Amino acid sequence: MRHSLRRFALMLTGLSLTACAPTQDAAPPNIIYMLADDLGYGEVGAYGQTLIRTPNLDALAEEGIRFTQHYSGSPVCAPSRATLLTGLSTLRSQIRDNFEVGGYPDPNELGQMPLDSGTYTIGTMLQDAGYVTGVIGKWGLGGRESVGQPRFQGFDYFFGYLDQQLAHNFYPTHLWRNGERVELDNEYFSPHQRFEGDDPNDPEQYRQYQGNEYSLDVMADDALRFIEENQEQPFFLYLPFTIPHVALQVPDSSLAEYDNAFEEEPYLGDPTYLPHYRPLSAYAAMITRMDDHIGRILDQLEELGLKENTVVVFTSDNGTTYTGGVDAEFFESTAGLRGLKGSLYEGGIRVPMIARWPGQIEPGTTSDYVSAFWDMMPTFADIAGVEAPSDLDGVSILPALLGEEQVDDRPFYWEYHGLWNGAQAVRMGRWKGVRLGGHDDPNAPIELYNLDVDPFETTDVAEQNPDVVEQVRAVMESRTPSDHEPWNFAIAGRN
Numbered sequence: 001m002r003h004s005l006r007r008f009a010l011m012l013t014g015l016s017l018t019a020c021a022p023t024q025d026a027a028p029p030n031i032i033y034m035l036a037d038d039l040g041y042g043e044v045g046a047y048g049q050t051l052i053r054t055p056n057l058d059a060l061a062e063e064g065i066r067f068t069q070h071y072s073g074s075p076v077c078a079p080s081r082a083t084l085l086t087g088l089s090t091l092r093s094q095i096r097d098n099f100e101v102g103g104y105p106d107p108n109e110l111g112q113m114p115l116d117s118g119t120y121t122i123g124t125m126l127q128d129a130g131y132v133t134g135v136i137g138k139w140g141l142g143g144r145e146s147v148g149q150p151r152f153q154g155f156d157y158f159f160g161y162l163d164q165q166l167a168h169n170f171y172p173t174h175l176w177r178n179g180e181r182v183e184l185d186n187e188y189f190s191p192h193q194r195f196e197g198d199d200p201n202d203p204e205q206y207r208q209y210q211g212n213e214y215s216l217d218v219m220a221d222d223a224l225r226f227i228e229e230n231q232e233q234p235f236f237l238y239l240p241f242t243i244p245h246v247a248l249q250v251p252d253s254s255l256a257e258y259d260n261a262f263e264e265e266p267y268l269g270d271p272t273y274l275p276h277y278r279p280l281s282a283y284a285a286m287i288t289r290m291d292d293h294i295g296r297i298l299d300q301l302e303e304l305g306l307k308e309n310t311v312v313v314f315t316s317d318n319g320t321t322y323t324g325g326v327d328a329e330f331f332e333s334t335a336g337l338r339g340l341k342g343s344l345y346e347g348g349i350r351v352p353m354i355a356r357w358p359g360q361i362e363p364g365t366t367s368d369y370v371s372a373f374w375d376m377m378p379t380f381a382d383i384a385g386v387e388a389p390s391d392l393d394g395v396s397i398l399p400a401l402l403g404e405e406q407v408d409d410r411p412f413y414w415e416y417h418g419l420w421n422g423a424q425a426v427r428m429g430r431w432k433g434v435r436l437g438g439h440d441d442p443n444a445p446i447e448l449y450n451l452d453v454d455p456f457e458t459t460d461v462a463e464q465n466p467d468v469v470e471q472v473r474a475v476m477e478s479r480t481p482s483d484h485e486p487w488n489f490a491i492a493g494r495n
Contacts, residue, residue, distance in 0.1 A: 028129065028234045028384050029357065030310040032227075032301075033376070034294065035084075035238070037077070037138060037167075037245040040320030040328060040347070042335030043287060047352050051331055052284040053257075056295035057314060057354060064312070064356030065365045065401060071427075072318045073373035075341055075348035075416050077164050078112050078140045080317040080373060081240065085121040085141070085153070087377030087392035090415045092480040094119070096487045097417040101143060104165050106173055106188055111143020111163040113484075115153055120389060122377045123154025126236045129386040132156050134230075136223045137240035140164035144176065151178050155238075159222045161215070167242045168192070168273065170249040171211030175218065184218065186211030191247050195268040195275035202277075209274045214251050216243060220293035224300055231304050236380070239297075240317070243290035244283060246324030247274035254285040254292075267325030279325040308358045311383055313376075315353040319343070338457040344414050344425035344434055345457050355401055362403045369400040370427065372412055411475045417487050424479075424489070426472045431465075432457065433472030442490040446472055 041047060045054045046061035073083025074090060074097075082088075082095035090096045094116055102110025115121070123133045134157040135150045142148015143162050150158035159177045161167040169191035175182050189208065197205035223239055248267065258281035269275030276282045294314070301307045320326065320333035322340040339345030353371075355361060374394035381388035382398040399406040412427040422439030425432065430452040437444040446469050448462040462469050481488050 027309060028131070030234055030306060031126070031131075031236045031380055031383060032297070032310060032312045033236075033238050034312070034314040035081075035137070035240040036290065036314070036316040037240070037242050038318060038321045038341055039244055039287065039316035039352070040331075040333035040335075040340075041337055041350050041352055043244075043320065043331060043333050044352050044354075046354065048335050049331070051261075053288045054291040056291045056298060060294070060298065060312065060314060060356055061354045061364075063358070063363050064354055064361050065367055065403070067353040067355075067367050067369065067371065067400075069368055069370045070315060070351055070353035071349050071370075071372040071412060071414075072316065072351045074414060075318045075339075075343055076418060077138075077245075077317055079416075081140055082115065083393075084373040084376055085115075085123070086119060087122070087374050087389065087394050089372070089374045089393040089413050091393060091413040091475075091478065094483075095141065096415060096482055096484070098164075099484070100165060101146075102163065102165070104168070104190070104192065106166075109143065109163045109166055111146060111148070111165075112140050114142030114146035114148020117147040117152065119153060121154040122380060123150070123236070123238070125154070125377065125381060125386065125388065126384060127154055127156070129381075129384045130234060131384065132230045132233055132235040133238075134158070134226050134235065135238045135240070136160050136219050136226065137238070138164055138167045138242050139240070140167075144179070144181075149179065157226065160219050160240075161242065167215075167245065168247055170215050170242065170247070171213065172215055175215065184211070184213040184215070186213055191274055192271055193269060193274065194271070195266070200266040200268060200275075200277065206275065206277050209247075209249065209276070210251075214249075216241065216289065216293065217251075220296065223293075223297060227297070227300055227306070228304065231306060234384075241290055241293075244286045244326075246321060246326060248276040248279055248282040248286070248325050249274065250282050250285045250289060254289040255281055257288060258284050262330075269325070270323075273324035276325055280327060280330060283326055283331070311355065311357045311360075313353065313355045316351040318351065319348040336456050342416065342419050344416055344423045346432070346451075346455065349414060349425070357401070361401055365403055367400050367403075369397065369406055370412065371397045371400065413475055413479070415479065415487075415489075422489055424476045426475045427451075428468075428471065428475070431468050431472070433462075433469065433476075435472075435476060438476075438489040439486075440490055446476075448472065 074080040099113035262280040267279035334347035337347035339347035378388040378396040
């Protein structure tokens with residue numbers, strides 16, 4: 001008999017989802033959830049970064065709480081976002097990998113596999129609670145002709161990229177506002193090409209990979225407008241920023257902030273992403289520019305008198321990328337954790353998470369509580385003072401946010417299908433199990449790591465702990481089959 005992770009968690013912990021709900025006469029707080037794209041665990045100053053400047057995020061951490069063991073929903077974009085929005089891990093969620101419907105050129109823009117019609121999302125839940133709900137940024141869960149669009153999935157407002165392939169270019173020809181195309185002052189060019197020019201050290205020869213309107217700036221301005229227009233009512237603003245996902249593109253004003261900062265060679269591009277003559281500086285500048293816009297949003301909350309009654313959360317959808325001219329080793333992007341984007345080792349799925357709620361969250365605190373994206377839906381239900389759906393994989397982490405002791409040994413589960421011939425991972429307390437190659441081999445070995453003493457996953461201790469391995473295997477085998485057959489694993493005893 002299969003059990004959801006949530007049911008198992010509640011049996012282990014006895015935690016109540018409504019234990020910390022606000023009183024009924026209190027005004028429900030606004031919620032802003034900021035999601036970076038491919039930002040590594042160690043790429044924020046508050047998490048040890050020394051080369052990339054993130055002063056506003058660092059200040060946010062000083063005013064709030066920093067989680068050291070928070071996990072994304074997946075090591076890649078679409079399934080990670082799906083776990084956030086539905087409260088379901090990839091043990092049984094609909095979207096378990098990226099699935100492209102269209103192509104990269106503008107005429108082929110059709111987005112990714114859409115969320116099913118009628119999916120109950122975090123947006124739907126907060127709409128029902130009386131919130132105005134908005135998404136500004138990258139969606140990736142249904143294109144322009146699908147039922148997966150945000151306006152059909154619990155959001156009153158959307159502006160940004162529907163298609164995550166289009167988001168490979170920070171100078172697109174257009175974005176989308178609800179169901180309408182919004183033209184930008186940019187000419188079309190492919191975001192996937194190698195350098196073509198006489199001198200790779202000549203900055204002018206890279207102008208062909210820039211435009212006039214930088215999408216991050218346009219979306220950040222729209223976020224400020226959304227907050228101002230909705231300041232008189234509770235709102236939920238989901239901001240899935242496209243930074244620092246490649247291609248390496250950033251306005252010159254931000255690049256200049258890193259003049260003479262690094263010794264670097266031009267990245268000449270490849271069929272996957274664009275070239276850049278200063279790749280290290282460009283990558284750092286992209287993150288700093290995002291941080292600048294976060295600072296603008298935080299300043300606006302204070303100016304409008306909304307700071308005290310707004311919960312702000314910042315995190316990332318998965319670990320640092322391995323391609324496109326990004327040098328994760330140079331920046332120590334994973335803070336020593338093993339693996340990058342696409343990997344189920346810690347570097348692919350452990351992400352920074354910072355939360356601020358003045359008067360509720362103790363400033364300058366740190367939590368080692370283990371949590372994941374699918375915990376956000378029940379957590380936001382608690383914050384809003386409503387009841388979350390009963391059959392989720394997450395639990396409310398509001399006690400941990402408020403500095404209260406919250407301990408449980410529930411298992412966490414991830415799967416991924418784009419690499420490794422299928423990969424699965426389970427975390428149970430100090431134990432982390434990883435299984436590679438399970439698409440074809442039902443007996444693929446399970447690696448086991450004790451994260452308490454080996455956070456960098458260097459020593460496989462499976463042979464010494466066979467009972468733990470079997471517990472990990474049981475969680476892996478409890479997954480529900482996907483309707484998309486390539487996202488399933490071989491099972492012992494079946495052909």
